[in-house]
Amino acid sequence: MARALPVQVGLVAGESVASFIGCLAAANGLRAADILEYVGGARREIDPQKVEVRLGAVGLQELSVLSGRSPEQLQRALPTTRRQAAGAVRTVAWPVGGGVVQQCEMCCRGRRGGVPAWLVSLQGFDVCTRHARWLGHAGSRSQLSLAELPEVVRAQERRRRFEQRVGPYAQALLADAFQVAVYWWSCGQMAAAGRWARREERLGLTRRRLWAVPIVVYPELVTVAEAMAVRERQRCYGRAFDGQTTRWHTGRWTQWVGERLELSQELAAGGERALNLWLMAHRNSIPVVARLAGTAPPPGYRAQQMQALAPHRRPVEGRWEEVSCLPWRLGAPMTSVTWQGEGFPA
Structure with missing residues (x-):
């Protein structure tokens, strides 16, 4: 029967499953592919910036054993586990420019050896209210101070x-x-x-x-x-x-x-x-x-x-x-936006 891995890593609220698996593996001298295979996925390396791991009930239970955390604890911390996948464990690609953002640099100091987690963010940004920092996808400006x-x-x-x-x-x-x-x-x-x-x-x-x-x-x-x-x-x-x-x-x-x-x-x-x-x-x-x-x-x-x-x-x-039900797009001209009918809603 499998046991919890000798080195455990703390849970980070909002972290992706792929990020958590990668951190857990690195802390124990393993590859992410080793853990992915154990929880029921295909043996392959995963990049948490590009893909997410979708777990079913069995995969969640297996990850629970390895991580020394209950399934309920994992579901509270890892948002994509709250909607369990049907069938086998699979990896899915994040959309370009969205999916995850890097954890606040100040939050990760002294935790997990300073290796940042990747947080689920469908909008491509998040805010660390603890340290007043904007987390996003702007290259060197991916983290900005919001002190002002x-x-x-x-x-x-x-x-x-x-x-x-x-x-x-x-x-x-x-x-x-x-x-x-x-x-x-x-x-x-x-x-x-x-x-x-x-x-x-x-x-x-x-x-x-x-x-x-x-x-x-x-x-x-x-x-x-x-x-x-x-x-x-x-x-x-x-x-x-x-x-x-x-x-x-x-x-x-x-x-x-x-x-x-x-x-x-x-x-x-x-x-x-x-x-x-x-x-x-x-x-x-x-x-x-x-x-x-x-x-x-x-x-x-x-x-x-x-x-x-x-x-x-x-x-x-x-x-x-x-x-949104509103059709325009950021960066596109607004001159083509027209009324969908006449007058105001009755």
Whole structure:
């Protein structure tokens, strides 16, 4: 019967399975292929920057034995083990520019011999709130200090609470909010009242860079996603943003978003267009008669996780620009974006 390997390595929250296997193997003078074969995969070397190892129930149990950790401990730390693969253990390629980011350099000091872990990140970036560092895919700028951008660190903390509160549907709302922010950034509308330029300056940028957009717009992105969730909770029960059943008052919602962003004038001057496009994609489909006959939302519904709503009926994991219902892409011209219909959602 197999036993735990003599040298154990600590678990790192968010680490990929391929990274954990590689660290465990190196600590015991083995190759990653040795452990991969033992847990049921093909005997091959793996690069955690390029591939992930998908484990089934048996593979997870075998890795549990070798690592001296319970399956539950592994699932809490290694996010891709929470959705177990069917059948044999297999390796899958990460998308180009996404999948994993290197662990914060300051976090890994004194741990695992200073060898960094690779953290699962479908968006291609993460934030270390402990050391205020941006983790990304920008070559020499793959890790940046956020000491002068504390609002970005706070946004990451808000995002984590938002994801826990909303549940899986949070990824669709974050994706849509990111696309709204991309629209604003690309068109030069709003420009976040100069705050985006100030963030770029604090990052040492002399001109706008695509790789820096997620950092620059991150606080506003999270705020917009939170506002979208408020409206979607009401839409779920056939109600408007202000609790009415006969009218949606979308203008009141966009006005409220502007107030939360402290960008009311910029929204009124044209920045609301991206929000209106989102509202049209998320229009109410419940007839007025059904709304009037419906029951009021149950007590405490704002604290419950949300169900997915059209057009995101089935939440899908992936890069935000691929998950979003809004069609434009960062780096592409916005002149081709057109209205998907006339007027506002009824």
